Amino acid sequence: MKLLRRLGSALFVLAALATAQAVQTAEPTLNHARRPFPVIGEVGEDVAARTFTARVQQVRCAAALKIGEHVLDTQGVWIVAKLRVGARSEPTSIAYAAARDSADRVYQTTDRISLDLVTGGLTMQPGLPYEGEIAIEVPTASAGSLTLLLADNSFDQRLDSMTEIRLSISDGSACSAEPTTVLLPKAVS
Template sequence: MKLLRRLGYAAFVLAALAAGQAIQSAEPNFNHNLRPFPVAGEVGTEVAARTFTAQVQLVRCAAALRIGDTILDTQGVWIVAKLRVGARFKPTSIAYAAARDGAGRVYQTTDRVTLNLVTGGHVMQPGLPYEGEIAIEVPTAAAGSLTLLLADNSIDQRMDSMAEIRLPISDGAACSAEPTTLLAPKALS
């Protein structure tokens, strides 16, 4: 009788653990509910996030980045995206810029150079578009499957829109061996 009771308790505990695991792994979970709202787009088309618009005009990759007289090498490749961005309704900035590869790894813009257009605190005024380039350092193997991510909050992108633009680089090994120059941002009139 004691053995059956113990087996019953063990079965009850195992069933409770299995039910708890099923509830915890059921979709949608808490993190899924708080994820950013993706606004997808392609190179050459304008993507309208909640507070800003963004258009990737050109993408290139190289083994080195030229900033004035300085050349920044990398063990991977530099992805340089030429952007046209603007505020929608009120002054705003793009404080988060990164690239996500096909495996879900995220690479943020480099801190080796100041990127005033994004992550540099540049405040955009509505009706006045800005153009400039950003640089992201990624492993060579990841360069062929990147999506650019842009958001207006650098710390917490949850529950807000995020521009997601697929970058058309087919192979990181085919990137230029010559240094590429990073263009400074400018206001367009």
């Protein structure tokens, strides 16, 4: 009789632990609950985040970047996206730019060159869009499965909108072997 009670108690404790584990894994974590709100778009269309709009006009990849007389090589490939961005209703900037691949690895814009359009502190005024290019260094194998991420906060993108624009590159082997130049930002009408 005592053996059955102990066995019953042990089964009850195991069942309670299994239930607690199931409840804990079923509810979202705090980081999941506070994740950015994705605003999804495609190349060639305007994507409106909370404070800015962005359009990827063109995307290309290359084995090297040409900055003046200097050439920047990479072990992977350079993804260069031509953007048209603008503030929606108040002055703002885009402080976070990165690319996410299909394995959820995130690659931020390079710090090897100045990218004033997104991470260099360019403050956009409503009604005055800018065009320019950004460069992101990624492994060759990731080049065919990238999504461009843009947000106005460089440190914490949680609980705010973030654009997610699928980049149309077939794969890294199709990249140009010739160095490509990154266009500086300029105001457009």
